[in-house]
Amino acid sequence: MASLQAARNLLRYFTGTKGFDSVLKQVKVLSAGDGKCTCEMEISDEHLNAGETLHGGLTATLVDSISTLAITTTENPPGMSTDINVTYMRPAKKGDTISIVAECLKVGRTMAFVNVDIFNKSNGNKLIAQGRHTKLL
């Protein structure tokens, strides 16, 4: 519970700045702790590409930021990204609710590695995208 509140506070802090994380202001943290963080977001106009589906750049931003929340639940600093990859499997559309599940694969002294799955709750929980994020702590 402590880490759930901490993750919510941290996300609020991120999205409350004038910075780029304000694009995540519709994201809600559902659970957080032990290197894992689960969020959800309803897709609205501001999340779409010109083809009216979830923008790949926002998907990558979710991989980046929600994996960082997962790392912070391990009492580690957020670190600096070295590598991100995202594989896109299915489109998602306005009105769909997606869940973002970030899970630390390893958090060592020097590096952290996080997998992120993004599911479509409005479409049978099918996998929309999967990403991996490597950070130098």
Add this chain to the structure above:
Amino acid sequence: MASLQAARNLLRYFTGTKGFDSVLKQVKVLSAGDGKCTCEMEISDEHLNAGETLHGGLTATLVDSISTLAITTTENPPGMSTDINVTYMRPAKKGDTISIVAECLKVGRTMAFVNVDIFNKSNGNKLIAQGRHTKLL
């Protein structure tokens, strides 16, 4: 020249929607044609992470969208992303001007592959990040 104007019009169209591409509204197209597109952007508050450097999610969005502009200069449709990766090498800060250079490695009948280099014009043109984008046409 025709493709430069076309790329400018397309980027304007993207960023003029209510969608996510509006985060790219400070991007300027410098050149475009023959599978290559070069842009620049001055980093301002809205592009930063909580550590006050260029946000990795925006970097990934630049890889996504500017590579797509490069593909469209080859008279192909923008396609659908299958994979994106980004390697982050150096931070960049508010006030820095970055250049984004997207170059198609191959545009075939089915797939397009684009490399994107992002340099810091305000710091000796050093490489900030490099990404690769694979799309199904």
Add this chain to the structure above:
Amino acid sequence: MASLQAARNLLRYFTGTKGFDSVLKQVKVLSAGDGKCTCEMEISDEHLNAGETLHGGLTATLVDSISTLAITTTENPPGMSTDINVTYMRPAKKGDTISIVAECLKVGRTMAFVNVDIFNKSNGNKLIAQGRHTKLL
């Protein structure tokens, strides 16, 4: 059971050629079916890098080939690779037995996407590496 035998036969066929897959001749298929394939291998001298740990190139080869076995359990052809990525988390040494778990994330009409986890059975089943493979079918 049918698909287990089919996967074993296919791997035997691969490793029995004069080709590069002969590097996988120590790999055993433990289970296969429904888009998933689990294998194991004991690490010996021929699998090591100069630092005497499991070679990253062999790890990538396992991601490549075992994910392809997983795809074939779905009654699809093996396809052609477009992208592979591997994240390396822990070294493994001579004598360790590793398990390789490949699971299709999506097999569509055009593209297949597979995640591969590699664990060290001799070290608490800890994750050594994770990779993802995208193929055009």
Add this chain to the structure above:
Amino acid sequence: MASLQAARNLLRYFTGTKGFDSVLKQVKVLSAGDGKCTCEMEISDEHLNAGETLHGGLTATLVDSISTLAITTTENPPGMSTDINVTYMRPAKKGDTISIVAECLKVGRTMAFVNVDIFNKSNGNKLIAQGRHTKLL
């Protein structure tokens, strides 16, 4: 010249062990120095997949090992891999000669980042694959 000879000696040392690098015994170093290393290899039976084209696992091994040679030309240790990615663009066949060009993007105190292009000299120098390798030094 000193670093060319050093790279040749190092590759010879790698391929002369009982380890996995022996799969690279046909690779020749053409030039090496200042964070760059260029090699070539003629494709023979032992490099092929079941479809009789250059095996993706060997391509990834080339990305891994030749980028490491490039790092060592900067007077740094070879380091430990954290991430590798490879994008496959064109097949190559038996008898083709490929060139492998590894170039360090950045070698810092903690991390090294290397791009690797693989061209087909027997087919108009077309790009077969591109990879990127991130190492912790």
